[in-house]
Amino acid sequence: MTTKSAQRTFPVSWEELHRNAKALAWRLIESGPFTGIVAITRGGLVPAAIVARELEIRLVDTFCVATYDDRTLGQPQILKGIEGDGTGLLIIDDLVDTGVTARLVRGQLPKAHFATIYAKPAGRPLVDTFITEVSQDTWILFPWDTEPQSAVPVAKQVLR
Numbered sequence: 522m523t524t525k526s527a528q529r530t531f532p533v534s535w536e537e538l539h540r541n542a543k544a545l546a547w548r549l550i551e552s553g554p555f556t557g558i559v560a561i562t563r564g565g566l567v568p569a570a571i572v573a574r575e576l577e578i579r580l581v582d583t584f585c586v587a588t589y590d591d592r593t594l595g596q597p598q599i600l601k602g603i604e605g606d607g608t609g610l611l612i613i614d615d616l617v618d619t620g621v622t623a624r625l626v627r628g629q630l631p632k633a634h635f636a637t638i639y640a641k642p643a644g645r646p647l648v649d650t651f652i653t654e655v656s657q658d659t660w661i662l663f664p665w666d667t668e669p670q671s672a673v674p675v676a677k678q679v680l681r
């Protein structure tokens with residue numbers, strides 16, 4: 522499924538994101554220790570920074586991949602990979618949706634532990650650890666992709 526068909530949106534605030542990333546760190550303590558973190562760019566960068574701080578891991582690298590253009594699913598393009606089979610590494614992304622990105626990265630780093638904050642049902646089997654499940658028809662709005670704007674008053678939204 523392309524997530525173009527998402528029916529609802531789920532806005533996430535910076536505070537909520539921070540809280541969930543810390544919850545992920547708590548859960549990951551049991552699965553470690555890890556020798557380093559690999560952030561899947563770009564969405565994994567902020568969660569990876571928070572998890573790295575909480576787990577006191579200073580070795581952080583990137584796996585650079587682009588799968589979506591706006592909300593349209595495409596062929597994943599690897600811009601930069603990581604050497605080796607992923608032994609001892611913790612891979613962090615913001616979410617799994619269809620699982621296309623996770624499948625690709627797992628294929629390259631099969632021994633790594635794969636963690637995300639959010640998981641949709643189609644991608645869930647590809648993740649070792651996650652915090653929150655959201656429905657497949659939900660588009661998550663991350664704080665780095667959004668900005669506050671004036672809301673239309675209720676009275677103006679009501680059709681008379």
Ligand SMILES: O=P(O)(O)OC[C@H]1O[C@H](OP(=O)(O)OP(=O)(O)O)[C@H](O)[C@@H]1O
Pocket residue numbers: 561562563564565586587588589590594614615616617618619620621622623644
């Ligand atoms: O499970 P999937 O269907 O593959 O979707 C999940 C991926 O899509 C998004 O990345 P995107 O390609 O939009 O790039 P970005 O992280 O740079 O925003 C998100 O950050 C995940 O990496």
Ligand SMILES: O=c1[nH]c(=O)c2nc[nH]c2[nH]1
Pocket residue numbers: 524589616618659660661662663666
């Ligand atoms: O910001 C995003 N929200 C999502 O729900 C999603 N799914 C794939 N890629 C995504 N990016």
Ligand SMILES: [Mg+2]
Pocket residue numbers: 561562563564565614622
């Ligand atoms: Mg991404």
